[in-house]
Amino acid sequence: MKIGIFYATYSGGTQMASEFLAEKLKSLGHEVTLKQISEISFDETLTYDLRVFTSPSWDNESEEGQPHIDFISFIQKSAGKNFSGKPCAVFGLGDSTYAHFCGAVDIVTDYIKKNGGKIIINPLKIDGYLFNTEANNKLLSDWASKLKV
Template identity: 35%
Template sequence: MARALIIFGSTTGNTENTAERIGGILNAKGLEVTVQNVSDATPGDEAGYDLVLYGCSTWGEDEIELQDDFIDYYEAMDKAALGGKKVGVFGCGDSSYTWFCGAVDAIEEKVRNIGGTLVAEGLKIDGEPDDYEDEIDAWATGVAAA
């Protein structure tokens, strides 16, 4: 059975809820899923997983700011076991900000730089994830099939 790790950082609960929803879909598609808060994660935890998903919200008006708990992990991601691994990135944000879901873009760039293989375009959720259930489900289904 393929194994998936979902590492998320969430302040308001939106990204956590999205991570749990994605995890449920992947599980229903036959993957063994671990959902882990980034505050409990260390780069290198990805070893032994076939698929790694990162979920991070974006803050900041003047520059991209990752969710607070995600910052230390992001800065140490060069130690992540992503070489040749399938990876996806999702995040929640607010499109009224200049850097709408910029954390998704920043994490994707980091993944590419350290040898991970992005299996889907980053999922960017504008506002409440409950308003985007169909999009989340379709993204998760596509990632599971990758």
């Protein structure tokens, strides 16, 4: 299937994880497009069979567990738009020493559900990606194998 992976990153981890996921999905026979969320419009996300959204969790205006600022902009710009039942998946990088571990995953997932998207798999929260890349890539790989619409 045609899969779009839309990501944002501050320190490179989410980009690395997204690139790994893209390669894994290609090896499973999918056609994969990887783009930064800042480079894509809401309507363009609708052109894929499956949309995967991924954001690190970060501070925003002193509030922990928030999505990347580009995700916040995307959500604001997309006000009033609806996914119309289209399949979506969410994963995110975080650090479990923070009070709101992977809060961005919950926020992005809620945003999708409230705006008519269908979450097709349990969102994946990855702890300390860059500190244990091999084990975390295994989690991503297993998650990728379950992506079906």
